[in-house]
Amino acid sequence: DAKTTQPNSMESNEEEPVHLPCNHSTISGTDYIHWYRQLPSQGPEYVIHGLTSNVNNRMASLAIAEDRKSSTLILHRATLRDAAVYYCILRDSGGANNLFFGTGTRLTVIP
Amino acid sequence: GAVVSQHPSRVICKSGTSVKIECRSLDFQATTMFWYRQFPKQSLMLMATSNEGSKATYEQGVEKDKFLINHASLTLSTLTVTSAHPEDSSFYICSAPISSTGELFFGEGSRLTVL
Numbered sequence: 526d527a528k529t530t531q532p533n534s535m536e537s538n539e540e541e542p543v544h545l546p547c548n549h550s551t552i553s554g555t556d557y558i559h560w561y562r563q564l565p566s567q568g569p570e571y572v573i574h575g576l577t578s579n580v581n582n583r584m585a586s587l588a589i590a591e592d593r594k595s596s597t598l599i600l601h602r603a604t605l606r607d608a609a610v611y612y613c614i615l616r617d618s619g620g621a622n623n624l625f626f627g628t629g630t631r632l633t634v635i636p
Numbered sequence: 637g638a639v640v641s642q643h644p645s646r647v648i649c650k651s652g653t654s655v656k657i658e659c660r661s662l663d664f665q666a667t668t669m670f671w672y673r674q675f676p677k678q679s680l681m682l683m684a685t686s687n688e689g690s691k692a693t694y695e696q697g698v699e700k701d702k703f704l705i706n707h708a709s710l711t712l713s714t715l716t717v718t719s720a721h722p723e724d725s726s727f728y729i730c731s732a733p734i735s736s737t738g739e740l741f742f743g744e745g746s747r748l749t750v751l
Contacts, residue, residue, distance in 0.1 A: 561740075568642075568729045568742030569680070612679070623670045624731075624740055626680040 529613045534631045537603045545598040545630050547613030552593050555618045560587065560598050562609040563629070569612065572598065576618075608634045639663060640732050642743035649720055650751055656716045657746045659686075659730030665710035666732035670740070671703075674727040686713040686730075720750040 530548040537543040549558065560572040573580055573587045575596075580587040586599040600607055612629040639662040649655050659669055667688045672680040684705055685693040692705035702724075704716040717724055731742040 561742075563680075566727075566745070566747070568640075568731070568745045569740075570742065571739050574739070623682055623685060625682060626672075628679050 529615060529627050531611075531613055531627065531630045533628065534633065536633045536635060537600075538635050539605060540602050543600040543603045543607070543632065545600070545611050545613075545632065546595065547597070548595045549613070549615055550594045552615055553617065556615040557618055558587065558589060558593075558596050559614045559616055559624065560585070560611060561614065561624070561626075562607075562611045564606075564609045569626075572611070603632075603634045605634050605636060608632055640730065640741045640743045642728075642730055642746050644746060645744055646747045646749075648749045648751065651721050652719055654716055654718045655720055655748060656714055657728055657730075657748075659713045659715070659732075659743050661711045661732045661741075664732075664734060666713075667710060669707060669713040669730055669732045671705065671713075671715050672729045672731065674729060674745075680729060683715075686715075688713075717748065720748070722750045724748065725750045 557574050557576050559574040561569040562572050563569040573582055573585050575587045588597045610629040610631050612626050614624050641660045643658045647655055669686040671683045673683050674680045682695050683698045686705045686707040688707045688710055694700045702718055707713045727745050727747050729745045731740045733740050
């Protein structure tokens with residue numbers, strides 16, 4: 526699986542939007558971009574995923590660069606419950622279902 | 637939505653004993669489940685892939701005789717840490733994929749402390 530690079534940590538004020546970047550310059554054409562997050566002392570939870578087009582769901586939006594070498598997870602209005610480690614992961618659509626986690630971005634939400 | 641449940645959520649044991657952790661898919665069948673380990677302040681590391689009806693596939697560096705995996709049914713996989721030692725203390729997490737979407741559902745995690 527191709528590698529991703531994320532900032533180690535970010536801070537956001539409560540109720541403001543948060544843009545979490547991810548670089549994946551070696552992404553292949555069949556790699557999906559997945560985002561998961563892990564709250565303290567819990568297993569990770571799925572946030573969103575996409576291939577080429579931007580994606581929206583009830584949790585977040587995913588903006589994918591035209592060349593697909595980077596993407597941004599957007600939380601439209603951060604709450605204290607969004608404080609977590611966010612992982613950006615590439616997964617080959619034809620590959621196994623397991624995910625290899627990088628170090629992720631630890632998001633701190635300031636009240 | 638689909639849920640993956642782990643039990644126990646916390647376990648403390650003495651050095652040299654064995655501990656079993658269960659992972660269940662509650663409303664879907666999972667022919668494959670994945671076991672991860674996470675040390676404090678670190679990311680998740682894939683340990684092994686559990687396959688229903690066949691042997692598990694272990695990642696490089698993971699001892700298969702120490703971490704016994706059994707996938708006895710389409711909804712249950714177990715991880716047994718044999719002869720546990722303090723260095724095995726960690727957060728163990730299982731996951732299972734939904735075949736239609738490829739999305740992975742994770743259990744709540746099991747925190748093992750070996751004294």
